[in-house]
Amino acid sequence: xxxxxxxxxxxxxxxxxxxxxxxxxxxxxxxxxxxxxxxxxxxxxxxxxxxxxxxxxxxxxxxxxxxxxxxxxxxxxxxxxxxxxxxxxxxxxxxxxxxxxxxxxxxxxxxxxxxxxxxxxxxxxxxxxxxxxxxxxxxxxxxxxxxxxxxxxxxxxxxxxxxxxxxxxxxxxxxxxxxxx
Amino acid sequence: xxxxxxxxxxxxxxxxxxxxxxxxxxxxxxxxxxxxxxxxxxxxxxxxxxxxxxxxxxxxxxxxxxxxxxxxxxxxxxxxxxxxxxxxxxxxxxxxxxxxxxxxxxxxxxxxxxxxxxxxxxxxxxxxxxxxxxxxxxxxxxxxxxxxxxxxxxxxxxxxxxxxxxxxxxxxxxxxxxxxxxxxxxxxxxxxxxxxxxxxxxxxxxxxxxxxxxxxxxxxxxxxxxxxxxxxxxxxxxxxxxxxxxxxxxxxxxxxxxxxxxxxxxxxxxxxxxxxxxxxxxxxxxxxxxxxxxxxxxxxxxxxxxxxxxxxxxxxxxxxxxxxxxxxxxxxxxxxxxxxxxxxxxxxxxxxxxxxxxxxxxxxxxxxxxxxxxxxxxxxxxxxxxxxxxxxxxxxxxxxxxxxxxxxxxxxxxxxxxxxxxxxxxxxxxxxxxxxxxxxxxxxxxxxxxxxxxxxxxxxxxxxxxxxxxxxxxxxxxxxxxxxxxxxxxxxxxxxxxxxxxxxxxxxxxxxxxxxxxxxxxxxxxxxxxxxxxxxxxxxxxxxxxxxxxxxxxxxxxxxxxxxxxxxxxxxxxxxxxxxxx
Numbered sequence: 001x002x003x004x005x006x007x008x009x010x011x012x013x014x015x016x017x018x019x020x021x022x023x024x025x026x027x028x029x030x031x032x033x034x035x036x037x038x039x040x041x042x043x044x045x046x047x048x049x050x051x052x053x054x055x056x057x058x059x060x061x062x063x064x065x066x067x068x069x070x071x072x073x074x075x076x077x078x079x080x081x082x083x084x085x086x087x088x089x090x091x092x093x094x095x096x097x098x099x100x101x102x103x104x105x106x107x108x109x110x111x112x113x114x115x116x117x118x119x120x121x122x123x124x125x126x127x128x129x130x131x132x133x134x135x136x137x138x139x140x141x142x143x144x145x146x147x148x149x150x151x152x153x154x155x156x157x158x159x160x161x162x163x164x165x166x167x168x169x170x171x172x173x174x175x176x177x178x179x180x181x
Numbered sequence: 182x183x184x185x186x187x188x189x190x191x192x193x194x195x196x197x198x199x200x201x202x203x204x205x206x207x208x209x210x211x212x213x214x215x216x217x218x219x220x221x222x223x224x225x226x227x228x229x230x231x232x233x234x235x236x237x238x239x240x241x242x243x244x245x246x247x248x249x250x251x252x253x254x255x256x257x258x259x260x261x262x263x264x265x266x267x268x269x270x271x272x273x274x275x276x277x278x279x280x281x282x283x284x285x286x287x288x289x290x291x292x293x294x295x296x297x298x299x300x301x302x303x304x305x306x307x308x309x310x311x312x313x314x315x316x317x318x319x320x321x322x323x324x325x326x327x328x329x330x331x332x333x334x335x336x337x338x339x340x341x342x343x344x345x346x347x348x349x350x351x352x353x354x355x356x357x358x359x360x361x362x363x364x365x366x367x368x369x370x371x372x373x374x375x376x377x378x379x380x381x382x383x384x385x386x387x388x389x390x391x392x393x394x395x396x397x398x399x400x401x402x403x404x405x406x407x408x409x410x411x412x413x414x415x416x417x418x419x420x421x422x423x424x425x426x427x428x429x430x431x432x433x434x435x436x437x438x439x440x441x442x443x444x445x446x447x448x449x450x451x452x453x454x455x456x457x458x459x460x461x462x463x464x465x466x467x468x469x470x471x472x473x474x475x476x477x478x479x480x481x482x483x484x485x486x487x488x489x490x491x492x493x494x495x496x497x498x499x500x501x502x503x504x505x506x507x508x509x510x511x512x513x514x515x516x517x518x519x520x521x522x523x524x525x526x527x528x529x530x531x532x533x534x535x536x537x538x539x540x541x542x543x544x545x546x547x548x549x550x551x552x553x554x555x556x557x558x559x560x561x562x563x564x565x566x567x568x569x570x571x572x573x574x575x576x577x578x579x580x581x582x583x584x585x586x587x588x589x590x591x592x593x594x595x596x597x598x599x600x601x602x603x604x605x606x607x608x609x610x611x612x613x614x615x616x617x618x619x620x621x622x623x624x625x626x627x628x629x630x631x632x633x634x635x636x637x638x639x640x641x642x643x644x645x646x647x648x649x650x651x652x653x654x655x656x657x658x659x660x661x662x663x664x665x666x667x668x669x670x671x672x673x674x675x676x677x678x679x680x681x682x683x684x685x686x687x688x689x690x691x692x693x694x695x696x697x698x699x700x701x702x703x704x705x706x707x708x709x710x711x712x713x714x715x716x717x718x719x720x721x722x723x724x725x726x727x728x729x730x731x732x733x734x735x736x737x738x739x740x741x742x743x744x745x746x747x748x749x750x751x752x753x754x755x756x757x758x759x760x761x762x763x
Contacts, residue, residue: 029373033318037310044311081499087315087335090373 022076023095023102023173025181026065029088030056038065038089041082047071051104051170062090064181066102066172068148093181095173100181104171105145107133108155111162112140121161128154139164192322193222193353195361196286196346199329201228202365205257205284207248207618208232209241213261215301216288218354220259230257233618233647236639238265240611242272243637245283247575247615250598253410255282255336256615262288263301266347267308271605273343274312278602279433280406282341284332285313291351292320306347314342322355326364334369339376340497341410379496382513382521389509390468390492391525397466397490399534400426403449403478406433406601407471407496408515409594414438416519417470423523425531427538429457431472433601436591441570446538447547447590450478451738452583455545458736458744460538467491471515474504475602476740476761484743494518545736545749547587554729555704557581557656561588563707564626564654567715572624572652573598573616577609577633580662583734585628604763607636610653614640617649624652624715631657631684641694641721650718653696655687658728666733671758691723701726 028034035054042049051068071079076094083092095102112118118140125132125142128150134141144154148171155166175181190198196219200208208230212220223232235241238260245256260266266287276283289295290302306318315335317328325348332344394400402424408417414437421428421444428438429446440447449457461467467486471494472478479485482504493500493507494515501510511518549558561584564572574589575598576582582599591597598616600608613627634655644651665679688698697717701710701724714722737748741761 033306033310036307040311078499078503081501085497085499087371087374 022069023100023171024065024067024069024080024083024092025095025173025175026067026083026092027057027090027181028063028065029090030061030063031088034063034088035065037086038083041079041086042069042071045071045075045079047075047079051168053170053172066170068171093175095175095181099179100173100175102147102171102173103145104148104151104169105143106151106155106166106168108142108144108158108166109139109164110142110158111138111164113138117161121158124154124157130154190357190361191218191222191353192325192348192355192357193218194226195322195357195359196325196329196348196353197222197226197228197230198361199326199365200257200284200333201226201230203330203333205230205255205333207245207256207615208259209235209244209248209256209615210259211235211238211241211261211265213265213288213301215262215290215350216259216265218350219286219288219348232259233643235611236642237637238268239272239607240614240637240640240643242269242283242285243275243605243608243611244615244618244640244643246272246276246281246608247598247612248619249276249281249283249615250612251573251595251616251619253282253595255284255333255341258283258285260285260287261301262290262305263303265301266305267303270309270312271603271607273309273345275600275603275605275608276343277312277314279600280341280410281343282336283343284329284336285343285345287345287347288353289318289347289349292349293351295349305345309345312343313345314340316345316347318347319349319352322352322357323359325352325357326359326361327367330365331369331371335371335374339374339379340407379512379514380517382511382518386509386511387518387521387525390494390511391522393466393490393492393509394424394468394522394526395529398531399464400424400466400468400529400531401460401464401489402426402428402438403467403469403472404428404430404434404437405470405472406431407473407494409434409437409471411471411496411515411517413470413516413519414594416516416523419523420519420526424526424529425535426468426529427460427535429453429460431475431478431601432586432599433597434472435586435597436594439592440590441592444535446542448586450475451480451740452587452734452736453478454547454587455736455747455749456538456541458738458747459541461486462488462745463537464489469507470494470519471496473497473500476504477601479504479744480738480746481741481743484745551704555702555707555727556732557658557726557728558584558588559704560654560656560701560707560711560726560728561585561628564711565589567708567711568624568626572596572626573613573620575599575609575613575616575625575627577629578604578606579630579633580666580732580734581628581630581656583663589628606633609633610651611637611640613651613653614644614649617644617651618647625649626652626654628654628656630662631655631659631681631687632661634687635684638690641691641696641723644721645695648720651721652714653721653723655723655725656728657684657687657725658730658732659684660730662732663734665731667763669731669733670752670756671739687723687725691721696720697722699724
């Protein structure tokens with residue numbers, strides 16, 4: 001018997017020993033194996049990587065990483081220093097909501113058999129400034145962009161309809177003003 | 182050896198030439214298929230490097246490690262792919278844990294077979310990531326000189342450590358088409374690595390440190406391996422004298438401050454001296470110079486130095502606050518920090534504090550019973566006496582190591598080689614081989630138990646063939662003594678997996694390898710037999726000392742317990758199981 005996997009995004013119960021919502025940005029060498037070095041630092045210290053975005057930098061020798069992480073709050077500073085210590089990491093910064101902007105995108109496939117449902121879903125999409133990127137007789141794919149909590153809210157509302165699956169890009173971060181990311 | 186024109190170099194030759202030009206003196210290794218081109222280059226390229234064939238790849242890593250600990254310079258380990266590379270892991274981890282420079286070159290399957298479970302293919306790049314300072318999987322032949330240069334630089338600067346270079350066979354045997362002289366002369370481009378930063382110490386942190394030092398009435402310097410690596414012996418001495426400040430050292434810091442100096446309290450920690458541990462508990466300032474506050478020395482972290490302000494000087498920023506949150510963090514090279522700090526601190530008089538600690542020295546001296554059979558402590562005490570404490574000591578891990586640390590006091594850096602962080606049994610003897618190659622004119626003593634010696638004793642062949650006059654002290658109690666001690670103290674004396682029944686006759690074993698063997702059985706014979714061993718310099722000598730089976734190391738702080746809960750003598754009550762590991 002196959003296990004049912006829920007692809008809707010319900011918030012897990014909060015755990016006091018774990019901090020979530022911390023966002024790290026790293027500027028790293030664009031080479032095979034660099035991600036492995038970084039991930040091992042988190043895994044060894046029982047941190048979870050909640051989201052991860054990697055892409056080539058403007059200078060193709062380097063890559064940008066944005067990591068959303070959760071784990072024991074006491075170890076966070078040390079983890080940042082350990083990442084920074086890697087030869088392949090040029091720098092590693094932690095960003096808070098105050099000093100940075102974060103954005104992510106989600107694609108949500110919703111089952112919309114019947115015109116009434118479709119209209120309701122389209123209203124939600126419009127409210128969140130989303131877009132319909134695919135439409136068929138039985139389903140539609142919606143694109144939602146924005147800060148993570150906005151994406152969360154949209155998906156929560158859509159959960160009232162029949163979500164077939166969701167895919168999120170994970171957040172990207174950029175420091176505000178003069179500060180570098 | 183044939184001379185090869187640089188225009189006709191293959192990758193392996195370019196690699197060997199680069200390592201030679203960097204000043205590498207020794208290559209310790211074990212050959213194999215994927216490393217064939219590199220081994221061939223050792224024959225076809227004229228270099229100043231000497232190759233030593235070991236009997237196991239682990240031995241090669243410990244030899245390179247012992248060489249580096251005795252000189253501060255890295256040696257190269259050269260092995261083949263798959264199992265050859267896999268056998269180096271323990272040695273690499275040992276070097277990484279103790280900040281020892283080392284360059285490991287591993288052969289690898291050809292690039293187009295990687296990931297296909299080819300013969301002797303192992304993802305050694307992936308496997309070693311957690312135990313190296315940095316590593317490379319070479320994908321272009323022309324990258325080899327650059328990578329070798331980077332590896333040497335990364336390994337030897339900042340906080341030193343092992344760097345591994347994995348070289349697929351097609352990469353090493355393809356023609357090198359770069360300009361070798363240009364490649365050698367090229368500047369390194371490592372934007373994520375700036376060890377020079379350690380020389381520029383933050384002024385504010387120095388001022389804060391100086392203020393705490395000048396306010397302190399009962400200061401204590403904790404000197405670690407970092408002070409030794411930085412070559413800060415003179416500055417440390419000047420600082421201790423100027424402040425009239427007692428100095429304790431970590432296991433790896435032994436010798437950076439002379440242990441015979443009146444200000445020295447010897448080693449602290451789990452099996453450190455009672456007076457060093459009492460000083461930690463009672464001082465008002467712990468001035469840590471180049472120690473990473475290892476769990477072996479701090480015990481229960483929240484009770485460590487409870488009365489004290491703490492200054493932490495470390496070259497590695499990631500050590501700050503890892504174990505102990507200091508009052509002042511000073512990130513920088515220990516020598517640079519001390520040089521800048523010396524004019525900022527005031528000459529002090531701490532006669533009362535020193536007298537108080539001298540009271541502890543008199544009350545709790547390190548000692549051992551002279552009756553009831555041969556004790557390891559006696560053997561170590563006497564060999565210390567016979568060599569005036571000037572020999573290079575390379576130890577294994579366990580009871581003999583702790584007694585050696587207690588009784589073989591050191592007055593100079595780079596003479597105490599011991600696997601501290603990793604706690605690697607089997608390190609001592611091959612470590613001594615590396616040290617003897619590095620320092621042919623010095624007396625090198627390998628101190629092992631019967632357990633650890635048997636892990637790497639195949640290197641007897643290596644020592645014999647090179648006629649290395651190493652004194653191999655096997656302190657034989659037919660037990661894994663430290664584990665047995667824990668079982669006695671914490672597990673109702675239930676022995677499990679510690680009885681080394683079936684040990685060979687070590688003297689006959691030595692003779693079978695062509696080495697000299699000496700047995701010591703009676704306390705009265707120790708001096709004479711040790712002298713006989715010290716006088717024999719035609720090759721290695723194995724001294725098998727049959728010691729009493731069930732002795733325990735004290736003082737002792739159970740793992741995870743506070744320093745104030747130190748046991749100075751055997752407990753008279755049943756002990757709780759310790760919360761810390763081992």
